[in-house]
Amino acid sequence: IxxxxxxxxxxxxxxxxxxxxxxxxxxxxxxxxxxxxxxxxxxxxxxxxxxxxILPFETEIVSRSQTLNVGGINLRLPTPEDLIILKAVAHRPQDLMDIQAIAASQPDLDKGRI
Structure with missing residues (x-):
């Protein structure tokens, strides 16, 4: 948002x-x-x-986001690669664990994007 x-x-x-x-x-x-x-x-x-x-890459993340319908509500979600970038920037312990989980569940990540 x-x-x-x-x-x-x-x-x-x-x-x-x-x-x-x-x-x-x-x-x-x-x-x-x-x-x-x-x-x-x-x-x-x-x-x-x-x-x-607030940063240009965040505007780009929104433009690259994907729409997912959940219970009749359309949600714009970041790509897995962009979610990893956001979590790396936040860099809290839970974010680092989330990065590992995303990487494990998404074997075809665009590592160049990250």
Missing amino acids: LLSVDDLPELIDATSEQGIEPHIADAEAFAQKHRVLLLQHQASGTNIDISLG
């Missing part, structure tokens, strides 16, 4: 209406500082990280 940090309150309100709530206290301030909004789908417990793009 490409949006201004000024739009964060509206985004948080919209996701809350769908049962997707901030995963941490003061999620808006965290998102402004770290450029990622940490959410959680309450019914399933699934964590959702929304990167707030």
Whole structure:
């Protein structure tokens, strides 16, 4: 999602209406500082990280994204290669484990892209 940090309150309100709530206290301030909004789908417990793009490669990632219909909702998701790039930039311990899992499940990754 490409949006201004000024739009964060509206985004948080919209996701809350769908049962997707901030995963941490003061999620808006965290998102402004770290450029990622940490959410959680309450019914399933699934964590959702929304990167707030500011770099040219992030705009490119959005343009390369793939649409997947989940329960009647079209979601734009990054390619596996681009997800690895995003996780490498974030570089948290869970991101590094996720990179390993993505690489293991996607044997035909475009390593040149990464």
